[in-house]
Amino acid sequence: MTRALEVEPTLTDRYRTAVPETVRHASGLNKRDKIHHEIRPSGEVVLTRAEASEDDPLIGQLLGFLARDSAGHPENLQAIDASLVSRIHALVGNIDVDLEAALAAEDE
Numbered sequence: 001m002t003r004a005l006e007v008e009p010t011l012t013d014r015y016r017t018a019v020p021e022t023v024r025h026a027s028g029l030n031k032r033d034k035i036h037h038e039i040r041p042s043g044e045v046v047l048t049r050a051e052a053s054e055d056d057p058l059i060g061q062l063l064g065f066l067a068r069d070s071a072g073h074p075e076n077l078q079a080i081d082a083s084l085v086s087r088i089h090a091l092v093g094n095i096d097v098d099l100e101a102a103l104a105a106e107d108e
Helices: 021-027 057-072 082-092
Strands: 035-039 045-049
Touching: 021 045
Parallel strands: none
Antiparallel strands: 035 045
């Protein structure tokens, strides 16, 4: 049976630490990489290399909140009424949007 490798870096007085070389290699970390921490309900913290993403971090936080809220309160979920979907399509259904286009300045 393979044993897990354990390392114990020390926190400084300012709560900082260096990521040990063995952890950097195992996680594929390089200089300037972002580190992802997953805090599990048991209190266990899992450190991994954060995947590069061009997504808006606020959208990720919003989606995470919605996922947690939906799982914790499924009684609050409601189907979207077909008449609302029809109204939305009537209002914006024929509008073409170029998501790659630069936004116009406010003074234009």
